[in-house]
Amino acid sequence: MARYYDVHPVNPQPRAIGQVVALLREEGLIAYPTDSCYALGCMIGNKQGLDRIKEIRKLDSRHHYTLMCRDFSQLGQFAEVDNTVFRAIKSATPGEYTFILPASREVPRKLMHPKKRTVGARIPRHPVAMALLDELGEPLLSSTLLLPDVEEPMTDGWLIKEELDHVVDAVIDSGECGTEPTTVIDFSHGEPEIVRYGAGDTARFE
Incomplete structure (x- = not known):
């Protein structure tokens, strides 16, 4: 049964964040809010x-x-x-963008695209997501909480608990x-290519 945490969206309670991060470090899987819908998350090495x-x-x-990163140092x-890609990404972060980038040697093979050897990376601005990343001290392996054959991601925390308990x-x-x-935005070839239109404004990449 999943533990349920009611966390303030602007001033997340440190005790609750600490308990969730402890679960992550014990190879747990969580559902958590971001600035563009809920996501599933676990530690990078959690097979x-x-x-x-x-x-x-x-x-x-x-x-x-997606590797949810606290800052550019982690990314x-x-x-x-x-440098060119860095400037383009920096102008749009933190925010509602995921960037497809060539993966470094630090990325496990299972997380890369099998042919392109790329990985998704993002720096969010949601206070709860940032609090988790600050406490964890490393990126959070994430994926949008979009269930099969459903058009929109789940948004209600209590319903998420009931569905994924x-x-x-x-x-x-x-x-x-x-x-x-x-x-x-795919930057794997240097120039930006918009591969999915979503919450973030695309004008600067077009």
């Missing part, structure tokens, strides 16, 4: 957690997972970013955070 995300969402090997450990270890409820996933 079982990755398998559970795949099963919940019915994902194939071509899916781009730079797991993705190769030249036996397949996740914790649900953080911080109220509504939207139903529109991030805008996805």
